[in-house]
Amino acid sequence: MTSKNLSEITMTIWGAMGIALAALFISTSGQVFTVFHMITAILLVLGAVAATGFIWQWGGVMSQQTKSLDDTFSEKAKRERIEQVLRNLSNAELVALKKRLANNEIDDDLLDFYLDQEEAERSTS
Numbered sequence: 001m002t003s004k005n006l007s008e009i010t011m012t013i014w015g016a017m018g019i020a021l022a023a024l025f026i027s028t029s030g031q032v033f034t035v036f037h038m039i040t041a042i043l044l045v046l047g048a049v050a051a052t053g054f055i056w057q058w059g060g061v062m063s064q065q066t067k068s069l070d071d072t073f074s075e076k077a078k079r080e081r082i083e084q085v086l087r088n089l090s091n092a093e094l095v096a097l098k099k100r101l102a103n104n105e106i107d108d109d110l111l112d113f114y115l116d117q118e119e120a121e122r123s124t125s
Contacts (some may be wrong), residue, residue, distance in 0.1 A: 010052050017048040086117045 021044055028037050089097065100106055 006055055009055055013048050013051050013055075017044050020044050081115055083119060084122075085114055088118070 021041055024037060024040055024044070028034075086094075
């Protein structure tokens with residue numbers, strides 16, 4: 001379910017709860033407000049809170065969406081770092097990189113070293 005759907009369901013729950021509370025208080029307009037009315041109002045509010053919590057998985061939906069956004073931004077940052085490193089390579093280094101990629105001779109430790117070096121240069125400037 002998307003957060004838009006969850007928001008619509010939440011609005012429906014709280015709208016229905018508001019209508020029920022309004023009906024409850026209107027029904028007491030000619031009478032005295034009793035303990036029964038108060039308990040009913042409290043139960044309506046607690047029911048709406050519980051239903052909203054179940055729908056939103058007690059915050060789990062938002063934390064999943066936040067994690068997804070964090071992953072997206074992390075991937076974007078990695079791409080930007082790689083693009084920056086590639087822009088800084090000379091033509092000879094680019095040709096050597098193409099050859100290594102074509103021959104499948106990639107040294108991950110060396111790649112990590114270059115990326116860390118670029119990150120250190122960006123943080124000091």
